Amino acid sequence: MPDPLEGVYARIYHCVSCIPEGRVATYGQIAELVGASGPRQVGYALASTPFELELPGHRGINARGEVSQRSVGTRDSEQQQRLQAEGVVVNRKGRIDLERYRWQPGINDGLDDDPEEADFWLDRPGVG
Numbered sequence: 400m401p402d403p404l405e406g407v408y409a410r411i412y413h414c415v416s417c418i419p420e421g422r423v424a425t426y427g428q429i430a431e432l433v434g435a436s437g438p439r440q441v442g443y444a445l446a447s448t449p450f451e452l453e454l455p456g457h458r459g460i461n462a463r464g465e466v467s468q469r470s471v472g473t474r475d476s477e478q479q480q481r482l483q484a485e486g487v488v489v490n491r492k493g494r495i496d497l498e499r500y501r502w503q504p505g506i507n508d509g510l511d512d513d514p515e516e517a518d519f520w521l522d523r524p525g526v527g
Contacts, residue, residue, distance in 0.1 A: 407435050411444040418458040421486045422502035423495055425462050432504065442467065457481040458502075464495040 410433035418424050426438035426445075435441055438461075445456045457478040461467045466478045466489075479489050487500050 408444045411441055415454050418502045423458050423460050423500050424502045427462050464497045465493050
């Protein structure tokens with residue numbers, strides 16, 4: 400198993416830490432931003448996040464705008480509740496409107512206070 404604080408896992412964790420409250424990012428979006436092999440690698444990284452990192456991993460969702468199913472086949476109601484507490488609307492079918500809530504690095508992320516951080520994300524493929 401890779402060291403979660405090095406390489407692509409570290410990039411995934413950094414990316415997720417930048418998602419502002421009230422915004423979400425798909426696993427595929429995160430994978431593209433950090434150069435991960437794909438959405439599943441992001442999901443694995445988030446599932447194995449060291450507790451001490453206190454990442455807002457609940458802001459990572461699947462490509463359909465849903466909280467992903469867990470290994471037991473149920474959706475994580477805690478994740479949904481945390482998103483709702485941040486103002487993210489989850490509809491009756493358990494979906495989030497990605498047009499409204501998707502994080503767009505450098506655009507709706509509050510990184511204006513840190514130009515280097517904003518430039519980093521704007522230079523990533525598929526952004527801006």
